[in-house]
Amino acid sequence: MSTIKERVERSLDALDTGRPLAALVDEIVRQYPDPFILANREAARLLLKHTGKVMDPRFVWWHQFESGSSSPLTFNGWKHSGAPVKSMGLAELVVERFDVQFQDAPDQLDQIGGFYRQGARVAQFDERNEVHLLGREILDDLWALDFAEVYRAAIERFWSDYGRHFRVIAKINLLGQAAKALGRGLISQLDCQRLRAVAANGLTTGVLPTLALLEQDATHPPLTVSRYVFGETDRGSLYRLTAADGRVVLYMPWSHEAVRGFDSELTMARWLRQHLQSTQAQQAFVEGAHVNPRDDSGRRLIKVHLQGIADSRSDEMAVVALSLFKREPGKALFEVLVDQVLIEMRQTAEVIQSNAALRKAMWQGYLSAFLKVFGGFAPLGWPMSLTLLGAGVGKVGLDVDAAVHAVDEQVRQSALRDAMLDSLFTALNMVDIGFTTSFGSLAYEAPPHEIRASLGQWQRVRSATLPVEGQEANALVAGEVVQSGRLRGVRLGNDGSCWITLNGLNYRVRYSHELSVWLIVPQDNPFAFTALHPVRLSDQDEWELLEPPRLLGGAPAVAAELPSLRSEFWDTYCRTELWESAKLSTKAIVRQKNVLVGAGVVELAPGQVYDLDARGLPCVLRAGRPVYSYRRGRQFSNALIEDYTHEASKVNDVFRYGTYAHPDMDDYIGRLADTLEALPANNAVTLYRGGHATRGTGGEGYRSGRLQVGDMLVNTDLSSFTENPYKACEFASTGSGEEEDGEIRGFDDSSVIFELPAQRYQGGRPISPFSIYPMEAETLFLPGRYFRIESLQQIYGEGYRFVRVQLATVPEPGTAIVHDLRTGQPFNRDIYRARFRNQAVADRFIPAAGGGQR
Structure with a gap:
């Protein structure tokens, strides 16, 4: 038996044990009663209630001034200038509440304050940066909410529902710490055996710590x-x-x-x-x-x-x-630890301003002194509860101040998850296996379409063209082909990678512990978010690719000769799944932030404040020139992109119709393009874009056959794609917005989804970390990018159908007729240029040499 085979088998066995425990980590991270996250969610609910928009609360500030001036242009009838006397983010306001003097005089709130999209350093606060919220209405909402009670209830609910799981993860952390200490010579083998026996009965040397074992407490520690x-x-x-x-x-x-x-x-x-x-x-x-x-x-x-x-x-x-x-x-140890953590959590809840405390302050006539609690997992520092789970402040990769006061939900939860999984990785002795993909295999969160897939009725692909065409390895894969067990028929690379031969070609595969089957995956990224391509060995020991069965009623009729395909992938994402969609968007935001950090986006030093440009917009001045993209830790800012995402339709109205909401739009477009071009282009993931006739972006031209494979498209406006297929389906659907969670969205013949496969496009800039609507998981293309239609298919399933248009970017269209990506109509550059007051704007994006149809 080869060493590689032994290590791969050990890895698979460890993952059989570890994947359920990793799922438990995800549940704990998701349900942990973090006061910041709870406040942030309540703030988001207030924004949705009053504006109808799913905005990021970190872009909304409450500013309080000495006085105000009346204005017929603003939402609340007042405008302000100069530095506020008090400022706080909306989520912070949920915790701290309005000052006590306003509790009995709510009408004064709108006169001396307001909600704005910019921080305290800008000069003017009026209709250009206001958020449509009224202070007196938010005051009523905060009384009705009573956040302190919300937090206390969350604590009790967490321990009632997840207390047993907390103990399991705390045990994993101790086991991981023991394994590390043994490796460093800090404890003896006997010490390690005893610590394992403290965690659970039967956890002798060499026995993997399964969920079933860890759920039972040691009877005689x-x-x-x-x-x-x-x-x-x-x-x-x-x-x-x-x-x-x-x-x-x-x-x-x-x-x-x-x-x-x-x-x-x-x-x-x-x-x-x-x-x-x-x-x-x-x-x-x-x-x-x-x-x-x-x-x-x-x-x-x-x-x-x-x-x-x-x-x-x-x-x-x-x-x-x-x-x-x-x-x-x-x-016993874990009873003591849990008791101490519960005491700490309840002490944290006591310092949050409650309705009862506020009533007392009003009765006494002054605001009682209380601890400022906002800005961390606990108001009094880094909580011991997280430390016991393996997520100590030093281990999550943040310095103490950033860890306690960070306001980035995605990064915080991602860092916590990685820290806890590191303990699990060590407790499973996976460090000794030594493959670079081992931690990735443990940390991998299977997407919804993999978790929910039911492969029992899937059949062998009989088409001459396989759906995995193009994913085969270009080089010869050396290594042993295993003859027995779970690895039978799999060739093992020296790095632990797994390969099969299908129709004479080599493909990389990954074992899905959720489905107990091998999947063909991209060779350079086995954990890529992609459609399922399961394989099995036939009775003749030949690998077969599987596909879902066709519907009994057949495929919907289509005018053009489009192939019609079933898709387990789109069966999942054509449904309304709010929680799963949020999870995918969160992963995309974390990924995009990693790209931006790696590209060197300017970071403000501790205590450093941003500068202001000549127009009063936040920036960082470099050699006297404004740089609009900057970050504080993992919190990103760009005032130009924020404005675009807040009023995207007004910007694109210039490109589409020549409609100007403001006289300086051409200048703004130029500055926005400059700041976007300064961001890193990235093509590491597949992108999607949904279209529908009600949004002026329907797919009739593809369904009718007017647009075909090989045709050229150009985007004539700022074009948004998403990493989240749920979002693409939302924009490709009829848009009723009344579907229950879990229901299929509405689709019709105008529904279209564009797909840009990873590595097949250029020029996309990740902007979600800067966006007021980050959950759209957005990548933005400046106008003038050319796309070639690579394939056209009708995708269908129970209750849905749409045309999938797979694209790839190309440098120039050559002599081909070019069509507008948004409308599908032939592109006429003269008509396009005439929309702009300053036609140099159009020339910047689509110069004459770029052609299009004149």
């Missing part, structure tokens, strides 16, 4: 628990686990070396005494023990107690000093 409490505010920085033979394991959840073994209590005290003599080590202990950065007295007390241990005259005296802080909870 070999280690008893003591806790050291260095002050009333100590949230659980140091636990001592003692065996009957006197051997001790220290557990410090906050530390990057969380477990450490000792022969006895005396040797443990010696290490602590010496370790705490380091100022840096002592400070780390204080940070681990003390949660509230505003409680200086509590912090000082803990530091004094730790210093007393460090100053002990001998190791024996250190034992005595430690005994003063030792507590015997009389419970």
Whole structure:
């Protein structure tokens, strides 16, 4: 048996165990009662209620001024100028509420304040940057909401519904920490065995920690628990686990070396005494023990107690000093940890401003002092609950301030997930397997169309042209073909990659643990978001590609000679699935942010504020020139793109109809194009664009046969594509918006979806991190990009049909007739140029040499 085969089999076995646990991590991350995320969601609901739009609350500010001027042009009748006396984001307002003096005088809110899309540094606050919200209505909504009670209820619901799962992930973290400590020589093999026995019965050396094992608590744990409490505010920085033979394991959840073994209590005290003599080590202990950065007295007390241990005259005296802080909870380790976490969460809830506290402040005539709580997973610092799950502040890849005060839901949850999965990866001993794709296999979140697929009725593809054509390997794949087991018929590469031979060609495959089947995947990205291409071995040991069966009633009629195809992929995404759509968009946002960070988008230093250009727009000045794209950590800003996404139809009205909402639109378009061209172009993922006759973008020309494979298209406006197929279906449907969650959307003969396969296009700029509507997962193409129609098909399923137009970008159209991507009509450059007041704008995007039909 080859070493490669052994390692691949070990990897598959570990993933059989690990994938259900990874799904549990996803559930915990999604359901964790994070006060920021809860506030952000409530803020988004307020925006949807009052504006009808799914906006990102981080783009909406409440500004409060000394006075205001009446204005017939603004939504609330008032405009303001100069610096606000108070500013906060909408989600922050949900937590902190309006000042107490406005609770009895709500009409004053609209006179001295308003909601705006720009921060406090801009000069003017009026109809150009207002958000259509009224302060008095939001005040009523906040009273009705009572966010403090929402948060308290979320905490109790989390522990009621997911407390058992929390313990499982906490056990995984301890097992991962133990495996790391064993590898570093910090604990003995016996210590590791005992820690595994603390987690669950039957978890002996070599046994994988399955979900079923970890859901059961150890009945006779070999280690008893003591806790050291260095002050009333100590949230659980140091636990001592003692065996009957006197051997001790220290557990410090906050530390990057969380477990450490000792022969006895005396040797443990010696290490602590010496370790705490380091100022840096002592400070780390204080940070681990003390949660509230505003409680200086509590912090000082803990530091004094730790210093007393460090100053002990001998190791024996250190034992005595430690005994003063030792507590015997009389419970198993994970009961103690859960108790401490629940106390911390409830303390967090107590400092959030509630209706009851606000009523008391109103009755007393002043606003009682209370802790500013907004901006983190807990108002008082990084929560121990996340640390116990393997997501300590140092491990999530953010510095302390960014981790506690970050306002980026997607990045926060992604970082948490990766940190927790790292512990799982280690607990499963997958580090030793050594394949670069091993962590990716564990971290991979199967998309909805893979999770829900039912392959029982799928049949062998009989078409002469296979749907996977073009994905075959160009080079010869060396390696052994396995003859038995799950890997039978699979050729193994030296890097652990898996390959099959289908019709004489080599294809890369990935094992789907959700479907228990091999799938053909892109050779350079086995985890790419793509349609399913399952394969099986025939009775003759030949690989066969499978496809879904046709509907009993056959395919819908089509005028042109278009092939009609069933698609499990589109069976999923033609439904209204709000939660699953949000998950896909979130992944796209995280991916786009990674692209932008990698491209070097300007980052503001801690404490640095943005500059203002000559028009008062936020930017960063470089050699006196404004750079509009910048970021603070993983939060991106670009005022020009924000304006475009807020009023996209007004910008594109110039390109489509020559309609100008503002006299300076040509100038704005030029500056917007400049800032977009400065962003990185990226073609790593497949993009989609939905069209329908009601939006002026229907597919009648493709269905009728007027537009055919090989024809050329040009986009004549700012053209949006999405990474999220749910969104494409939304724009390709009849758009009633009344479908229940889970229902098929409405489609008709004008429904069309354009598809740009990964690596087959150029010029797309990822803009979702800058967008007021980030969940559209948007990539934007400037006008003047040429597309060739690569294939045309009717895609159909139960209750839906549309024409799929697969495109690829080309540099120039040559002598071919060019059609408008949006309308499908022949493109006439003279008519196009005449729409612009400054025809140089049109020439910039589609110069004369680019032709089109004159």
